[in-house]
Amino acid sequence: MANRLFHLYRYQIIPNERIQERLPLHVGDMTVEEVIQNKNAFFIEAFNNLILHSDLNSYEETARKIRIKQIFPNNHADESEQLFVFKVATRKRIKRETENFESVSEENWPSAFVLIWNDPEQQIIAIEYRPIAFHSTNSLAATLEKRLNEILAIHNLNVQINPIFDKKSFWEFIEGRNLEKVIFKIVTPNMASISQSLSEELKAIAKMSNSATTELALTAPENGTLNISPSMPQLPELVDYSSKGGGNIRVKCKGVKAITNVKTEQSSLTVDEITIEYHPYNLVDRIQDSCREND
Numbered sequence: 001m002a003n004r005l006f007h008l009y010r011y012q013i014i015p016n017e018r019i020q021e022r023l024p025l026h027v028g029d030m031t032v033e034e035v036i037q038n039k040n041a042f043f044i045e046a047f048n049n050l051i052l053h054s055d056l057n058s059y060e061e062t063a064r065k066i067r068i069k070q071i072f073p074n075n076h077a078d079e080s081e082q083l084f085v086f087k088v089a090t091r092k093r094i095k096r097e098t099e100n101f102e103s104v105s106e107e108n109w110p111s112a113f114v115l116i117w118n119d120p121e122q123q124i125i126a127i128e129y130r131p132i133a134f135h136s137t138n139s140l141a142a143t144l145e146k147r148l149n150e151i152l153a154i155h156n157l158n159v160q161i162n163p164i165f166d167k168k169s170f171w172e173f174i175e176g177r178n179l180e181k182v183i184f185k186i187v188t189p190n191m192a193s194i195s196q197s198l199s200e201e202l203k204a205i206a207k208m209s210n211s212a213t214t215e216l217a218l219t220a221p222e223n224g225t226l227n228i229s230p231s232m233p234q235l236p237e238l239v240d241y242s243s244k245g246g247g248n249i250r251v252k253c254k255g256v257k258a259i260t261n262v263k264t265e266q267s268s269l270t271v272d273e274i275t276i277e278y279h280p281y282n283l284v285d286r287i288q289d290s291c292r293e294n295d
Helices: 032-037 039-052 137-155 167-174 200-208 235-246 273-278 282-292
Strands: 003-015 066-072 083-090 092-097 103-108 111-117 124-128 157-163 179-187 213-219 247-253 268-272
Touching: 003 032, 003 039, 003 111, 003 137, 003 235, 003 273, 003 282, 032 039, 039 066, 039 083, 039 137, 039 157, 083 282, 111 137, 111 282, 124 137, 124 282, 137 157, 157 235, 157 247, 167 235, 167 247, 179 235, 200 213, 235 247, 268 273, 268 282, 273 282
Parallel strands: none
Antiparallel strands: 003 124, 003 157, 003 268, 066 083, 083 111, 092 103, 111 124, 179 213, 179 247
16 A cells, blocks of 8 residues: 655645726626625635646646546536646656667656645645656646636636745754845735734734735844744734745845845645545544644
């Protein structure tokens, strides 16, 4: 019985346009409030659309193809479910040596599981870490985000997918470093379960300005470094929100040119294959327990 390792992500579904009068004609038959109320159904509908048109990477300059298949529930039209299991396969070429000492190139379609907990107050994606199929779970998450947003646009929606990580690993990462800049990129919140730590002013500005994300940059003086500490007001709240999949954090160290994502310990989940294939209902509790470990 094989175990499968999954990395956890939070997705947030937000409107592209919050002002009713500025909505495109093709989505004007629903109010912004009605769209938000139905956002989770539209999200799964977008996944089902990908199943029908599953060339996720349709760039002409590459030969890479990706296929997606829904494993659970069996009825694709049942959007009342909160748990969904997909399999995503990518086309690769492998070389095989024959008995005649020749090399033969063949197609191979390694796959990875994608689990979705579509509870409006949770919105978790668990992506299997399987390098033979996808180099990283981040790359598959980015591909899914891009293609889902192309579909969700018809409903005036977009999705932002970010890793869930251990907030303690952020403080451990920056400890002892000479920081020149720290940048918080915060997704405009629409989930009360994770946005309580953000100030009401920040949430109001983000929504009133119709921003999908808000960036807050802390920059040191030219000849100095930042003083970053968990005891600072509001800073732990930003870290906490980011760690729950509400955004990402990038840093620039003194003397280093690049601004990089903070190397944090991403939350993960290990599940045996039998549970995924035959007892998927148990996955919700397993995912929930893994998310609690990050609190």
